[in-house]
Amino acid sequence: MLIKSSSKWLLLLSLLAMGQAFAKLPKGIEKVTSVEGITEYRLDNGLQVLLFPDQSQETQTVNITYHVGSKHENYGETGMAHLLEHLVFKGTPKHPNITKELTDRGAEPNGTTWTDRTNYFETFAASDDNLEWALELEADRMINSFIAKEDLDSEMTVVRNELENGDNNPIRVLLQRMGSVAMDWHNYGKSTIGARSDLENVDISNLQAFYKKYYQPDNATLIVAGKIDEAKTLGLIKKHFAPIPKPKRVLRELYTEEPIQDGERMVTVRRAGDVQVVATMYKAPAGSDENYPALNVLSQIMAHPTSGRLHENVVKKELAANSFGFNFQWAEPGVANFMMQVAKDKDIDAAKMAMLATLEGVKDSPITEDEVKQAKANLIKQFELSFNSSERIALALSEWVGMGDWRLMFLNRDRTEAVTTEQVQAAAEEYLVNDNRTLGLFIPENDFDRADSIKRYTLAEIKAKVEGYEGREMVAQGEDFDPSFDNIDARTAYVDLDNEAKMVHVRKETRGDSVVMNIRLDLGNEEALFNQSVVGRLAANMLDRGTENHSRTELKAKFDELKANVGVSGSARGASISVRTTHENLPAVINVLDEVLKKPAFDAEELEVLKQELVVSLEQQKQQPTTQVFRQLGQHLDPYEPGHPRYQMDIDDEIEAIKATTADQVKAFHKRFYGGQNADVSVVGDFDVNAVSDSVKKVLNGWSSDVEYQRVPAAYSAVDSINKFVDTPDKSGAAFGAMMRLPIGDDHPDYPALVMANQMFGGGFISSRLANRLRQQDGLSYGAGSFFNASSFDELATFGAYAICAPENLERVEIGFKEELQKVLDEGFTQQELDDARNGVLQNNRIDRAKDDRLARELAGFIDLDRTQQWNKKYEEAIQDLTILQVNMAFNKYVSADSFSIIKAGDAKKMVAE
Known part of the structure; x- marks a missing residue:
């Protein structure tokens, strides 16, 4: 077990270490200041660098921020900063396929544009190779991005589709209109995504000039955080960024100022x-x-x-x-x-x-x-x-x-x-x-x-x-934790709790003494839960809306006082509680949860508030194309009888059921079904094992349900495929969905092959067969891809695809999906695709294990399955051993052009292009 030093001693050691590092700074790099573990440097070419070492996570994040956003755009150029953000992903001569490189390395990347800045970031599994690759990539695309006319022509329609999809959201539209009315002269009054006419007519030379003006080292801040060696990182930054010369142009500070408003x-x-x-x-x-x-x-x-x-x-x-x-x-x-x-x-x-x-x-x-x-x-x-x-x-x-x-x-x-x-x-x-x-x-x-x-x-x-601000003492830094399968298993311990419940935990030193916990309660059985779906959902959602001793407001204040983020969710079949807090506060948080779980108030007034929230949310979904697509696909593929715990109700029927539910019904459900028997508890982070175990035992001891628990199985059903259209009037964006069920679970021998097939077909970050076709090549969709998941308990898996687009492009999206699917069935995936996808999936899995909240959720889910990380290890070994022949054979074994049910939704009046 690690022994914590006093905070003063840690601070002294940190200062000594920083002093030694600064004494050996590479030539051309100047240390500016340091505040609470973040240190600022500056290169001779003007690049600002912020380093934030954190040895407690097995990840690294590279984030480059350019001091340019929508407020810097000129007349006729609204949306240019955001459009440029998209084009910078289109590649450079050295990196012609950036999205594929990001996917192949298992990175979690993105780019965002806002009023004052644009940034590009990627988080990846910590390694010297990944870090140098990311730094070299960002240095290269700072000045060498193509910003080509052909890319503008395809990406403009993608961005326009993003605009159209946002145009479906009444809140977003209202905010945009209000901003334009509130601001007389300042560009803050214009939406970052820009005007449709500007997007459609912008000249490529304007974008190129905008790029050359603002994408320069003296207008950028490079942020590198995570498991890094500061001296090594500075060396890599110098290697890749220092050769970029400081531009001769001068960026003048903006001076437009809004007048004081003089009336509503x-x-x-x-x-x-x-x-x-x-x-x-x-x-x-x-x-x-x-x-x-x-x-x-x-x-x-x-x-x-x-x-x-x-x-x-x-x-x-x-x-x-x-x-x-x-x-x-x-x-x-x-x-x-x-x-x-x-x-x-x-x-x-x-x-x-x-x-x-x-x-x-x-x-x-x-x-x-x-x-x-x-x-x-x-x-x-x-x-x-x-x-x-x-x-x-x-x-x-x-x-x-x-x-x-x-x-x-x-x-x-x-x-x-x-x-x-x-x-x-x-x-x-x-x-x-x-x-x-x-x-x-x-x-x-x-x-x-x-x-x-x-x-x-x-x-x-x-x-x-x-000026001169020095900040405070740094928070606890945590340990250098190896998220390997064997190390996680070695650090995993199990505690038998009262009421036949179990707790699994991984104890480690974490940054800020943080800790996460999950509690899962399994409820009822298929017979007892018949016609109880809505009541059970309301019961779960009411748990944290007040107790017999604390109102909802008082409960929130108590969790704030304990520095705890607590989430409660669930359905008729179970409830889940997630906690993120600190070492010293976790036992007290669990004591509060004891009251939340056992003594909820189920206040009638608060229940009416919840019911109204749910009804309004469902009313909104009735006109949302994506919701309609996947709700109806689920209803078709899972034909459970009405009342079954897994039955998917129509929206109108669900609204009526919510309205009809009473507080007495919710109380009765809780009294009958809730209990701590067979509860699954997971804890990951910095905590006192004995104190937490005692607190959890206090919650579960003697608290049992009146109904015996038996998991409600999910059943595979063979149904005929459908292809239908749903009209959603006055919606600028449309949605496409295709889905099928397979009779396999995640322990099936073909499961790893299908996971990799999905990754190559549509699972990567804008880099897959489907995304390349619908977004990169055809420019039809801002968001397109596929998904595959399989149950750990039942022989049931789902393979599906999705895309958003303009209504007039729905037919082209469907054609593109079918053609890419048939191409895989006829020709198969390539060995290079498999090698790249395999590397990306395995690196991304390592990121999952390095994140405490994701690890805690998995550990809780593994309890009933009696699994350890050795299951994951064997699964990844199976992926490593896969041949391209096995992947293509598995795909052809389960998938055919006729196996998918397809639903499209959009405004029928806009189906014909203007």
Whole structure:
């Protein structure tokens, strides 16, 4: 067992180690500053480098952030930053197929574009080879990307499809319209994805000029985090980035500034749909402003979905189905957003008036000390828990870099901790006022109340705010843990709990003393659960909505105080509780869960809130093409009789069943079915085994269900294939789905071969037969791929494919799918495809084992299967031993062109291209 040193001793050792490293910096690299384990360097060509070593995870993350986003776009060029992000994945002369390289190495990559920045990142299994490959790739595509006309022609339609798919979301559309109304001159008022006309007509020379101007080392921040050797990493960075010369052009700081808003504004969107939305948007200070943390606390108080004032004053009074809010924390003054979804049979004006009274009524209903305390606890908890993962911090740093300086992340935390009730009250009275509001109406007024304190900061002013900032002592660093099968098994221990339950755990030192836990409860049997699906689902969803001793709000505050993220989910057949917290807090969290599981309040008022949320969500799904496609495919392929625990109800029938369920029925279900017998518990991370075991035993001891548990099997059914179309009027995007069932489980000899076949057909990151055809070649779909999964308990597997597209392209998508499928059946996959896919899958599996939450979920699932990591080891050995002949034979054995059922959904009126 590792022995923890005192924090002062660790800090001294860290400082000595850093001092030795800095003394040996490669020529041309300058150390700038270091804060809480993150160290900033700068190359002579202007490249900013942030290194965040974390030996506790067997992963590495490379994230390069360019200081360019949608706010830098000119007239006629909206969406250019985002479109360029897509083209940078199209390759360079040295890396002509980037997406394939990412897939082959099992990376988890992406690129994102926002208002102030664009970033590209990849997380991969830690190795010197992977790290150098990633750094060389990012250095190469910084200046050598093709940005070619032929790529623009194909990718433009893909991005347009992304725009069309987003156009199906009423909340996204409303936010876009409100932004354009709220902002008079600043580009923050334009959607990052851009105007359709700009996407369709942009000249390739404009994109090339944009790329050459902004994709340069002096306009970029390279972030490398995870299991890295700092000195080696700096050497690799110098090797690949230092040869890139600093450009001669000068980037001038933007100067457009929004005027102070002088009256409420209105926007109304009228489209087909089933849910009403009310939203308010208030101008807000910049992310670096001293007043921003107070606004952030205020947003939590007003809009937290379970305990906020909007929830209490509007949702609980059944004027709206749900409420939520969020701020856009930007480099320049941005906006705070508050939204509510209202059922179509409810009065939207009543909801609107209650919303405005809540948001803008703080003078009559002042902010309280308890509200501020709870909101701060939640925000600080989220920050501290996020810092336990170097990968999450590596990606989050992009936002703070975009705001002006990465150290703002820590300064914002400090300011949040120091926020007072008076500051939050002042923020509410300053920003949440009618003259600073954008809403769905216009009402003239003479009594002006303007937020005239908002100002824009120059980069120099932002730098001045963090000048000399040193931060705090680093969190516990954790151990260098080897996620190999044998090591995980060697570190895995089992505890027999009370009530025939079992606990499996992997004890290790983790960053920030973090720990994750899963508790799984199995419920009922096929006969007892007949006609109980909806009641059982509501019972599971009500568990964390209040207990006999604590209201929902009090329960949330308790978990915040314990720095715990707790998720409760389930169905009639079982419930699952996930926990992420710290060493010292886990026993106390389990004690609270004892009350959550055994003494839920099942408050009638809270149940009505939940029912309304579910009904509104289902109403939305009725018009969503993708939901319709896969819901109907599931109903066709799994023809269980109505009432069966696995039966998939029609949406309208499910809505009626939810509405008809009473609190007494939910209570009766819990009393009859819930118990701790045969519970499965897994714990991974830093924890006291005896203390946690005792706490779990206290939960399970003597707590038994009245109904004997027997797993409800999933049965394979041979059904005829179908091909049908579902009309979803007024939806810009459409969806394609194809699916079939196979009578095999994951212990079948053909399972590894089918896993690899799926990876090659459509499972890779934009690099597979299907994605290459529908996205890369034909430019029809933003998202296209395939999936394959098999049960660990039953002889039942699913193979399917999907694509989103414009309605007029549905026929071409179906043709492309069928042609690629037939090509595999006729010609088979190639040896090179198998070698590349195999390498990618195995490396990605290693990432799964390196992540504590994923490992904990797997360990819990393995208990009933009586499996250890040796099962995974044999499975991966089977993948290693596969021949291309075995893969092609397995694919042809189970798959044929006629075996798939196909459903397409979209607006029938748009099926013919304009």
